[in-house]
Structures are given as C-alpha cells and as structure tokens.
C-alpha cells in the first residue's frame with residue numbers, strides 16, 4: 214500500500230472529467246486500497262480519484278464513527294434523489310476551508326464494486342452528502358462551485374497564498 218498525493222485547489226486536474234472503468238483488473242484494487250489508506254491518514258470521510266489527478270470513475274468513502282466501514286464505488290449513477298439538507302462541507306483539496314452546501318438528503322445509487330459486480334445502494338444524511346461530493350469530483354465539480362464567485366475567488370487567493378508559503 215502507498216499514500217497518494219492529494220492535489221490542492223486550484224490545480225487544473227481537479228477540473229478533469231473521469232472516464233468509466235471498463236476493465237476491473239488488479240490495478241483498480243490496488244488504487245482503491247491506496248485511496249482508502251490516503252483517506253484514513255488525511256483524515257477524511259471520502260476521496261475521489263480526480264483528487265490524485267487520476268481520470269477514473271472511482272471513489273471511496275467511510276462515514277462510520279469507528280472507521281471500519283470502507284466502501285469502494287466505481288462508475289456511480291444516481292437513480293433517484295429526495296429531500297434537501299444543508300451541511301458544512303470540507304474538502305481535502307481545500308485545507309482549512311469550510312462552507313455550507315445544500316444537497317439531496319437521500320439518494321439511490323447504481324455502481325460497480327471493485328470486482329465489477331453491479332450493486333445498488335440507498336443512503337441518507339452524511340453518507341448521501343459525501344457520495345454526492347465525491348461524484349461531483351468525478352465530473353470536475355467542486356463544493357466551492359455552489360458558492361458565489363466572490364467567495365470562491367477569496368478561497369482561491371487564500372489557498373494560492375497558503376501554497377506559496379510551502
């Protein structure tokens with residue numbers, strides 16, 4: 214296993230659109246294991262391949278308190294949404310930045326597991342929010358895109374300054 218480097222906003226790779234995984238070979242299992250290790254170490258509750266500059270439709274989450282419930286999701290598609298929930302979100306590509314975002318409170322999902330088997334999932338609350346946040350990453354969309362351009366520009370300047378100091 215290995216820790217992966219998480220790209221920080223405004224890295225241009227965060228805007229790339231991920232492609233479906235067609236062949237579920239060993240390298241996908243390896244990538245998923247490395248993404249989980251990187252997510253737990255960060256620590257975070259989710260991670261999308263786009264955040265490492267990898268253009269594949271794969272995300273991992275673990276929203277359990279005990280951090281003992283990892284979920285690997287490939288080629289996800291939301292088939293239904295319900296309700297609305299506002300939650301204070303953070304993102305590992307935006308260290309130290311938090312903002313309120315409104316999303317569906319409940320979602321139904323079709324996806325493939327790491328072996329390529331088709332699965333369905335119904336989730337709500339934090340897990341639903343986290344999966345929607347990660348699925349946005351896979352299409353190059355970021356949580357700051359839900360904010361005004363004024364707020365987004367402030368955040369961009371703050372992060373650019375932070376990265377110059379490193």
Ligand code: GNR
Pocket residue numbers: 256257258259260261264300301302303304305306342343346347350
């Ligand atoms: O660790 C994370 N926490 C979080 C909190 C609220 C809403 C979404 C998230 S996802 C984030 C990890 C991350 O950046 N995933 O892309």
Ligand code: NI
Pocket residue numbers: 303304305306346350
């Ligand atoms: Ni994120």
